[in-house]
Structures are given as C-alpha cells and as structure tokens.
Amino acid sequence: MKNIHTVRFGDLTIDEKSIVHFAQGIPAFEDEHDFVLIPYDEESPYLFLQSCTTPDLAFLMTDPYLFFKDYEFEIDDATEKKLGLKGPEDVAVYVLLTIPGGSIKDMTANLMAPVIINQNTLDALQLVLEKSPYKTKHRLFRADAGKEAR
Secondary structure, rough: OOEEOOOOOEEEEEEEEEEEEEOOOOOOEOOOOOEEEEEEOOOOOEEEEOOOOOOOOOOEEEEEOOOOOOOOOOHHHHHHHHHHHHHHEEEEEEEEEHHHHHHHHOEEEOOOOOOEEEEOOOEEOOOOOOOOOOOEEEEEEOOOOOOOOO
C-alpha cells in the first residue's frame, strides 16, 4: 500500500498494483510518471488521473467511445511494443477533458492525443496522433443541446 496526498481527494491509501505508470511522463508533464485512476462517482462516465507525487495535479478523463461512437485510430507497432500490448483486450483508451470557464456544457475532449493504458500491466502513454483529423478540443455536448425547439 502507498499513501498519497491530493488536493482534490485528501489523503489516499492506494494499492501500489493500481498505479498507472507513464515511463515518458505526459506531454508538458514529463516528470510525472505515476498516477492513480479515481472515478468521479459510481454513476459517472468521468474519472480523474491523479498524480501520485503532485497533490494538485489531476486530469479529468473519459472513455471517448461513450461520446464519439465513430472515434478510431491505429496504435502503431512501436507503441504496442512499448506498452507490451498483445491484443485489443489489453487496451484501455481515455481522452483528457477540458472544462472552459468551469462550464460543463462547454466541455471538450482531446481526441488528438488519447491516453492508452495496458490494462494488464498499467503501463501507459499519451499517444499524439500524427496526421489526424482530430483536434485537441472536440465538444462533448452540442452547442445547442438543452435549447428548446421553437
């Protein structure tokens, strides 16, 4: 077991076997290697990727396929080898979310750089997709969602 201090969740005791390891860190956070996944709540499609070493560093993520049914990309051979991926059943895919101005309705997903986790080893990386049709800010909800038809 390992104790970590977080700003958002307070002090946590986590099983060291549940630590997700980014050997290269995350782009712009290259010194951050160890994280833990914390569900937003039991019913939510969101979870946090909480740093084990930096108390105030937590990324909000989701499974992109819940919001973008046609989302697809290829994991190159080098990434498969780096993460020790043997088949599709080994792969968990998440995307980082941004909440501009704190407005949930304006939340965006970074589909250009998914987080890939080997579900067996918990080795992970953020894969920046080259020559991709995706952007770093795809709206999760339509801009007109919630407006009544007139």
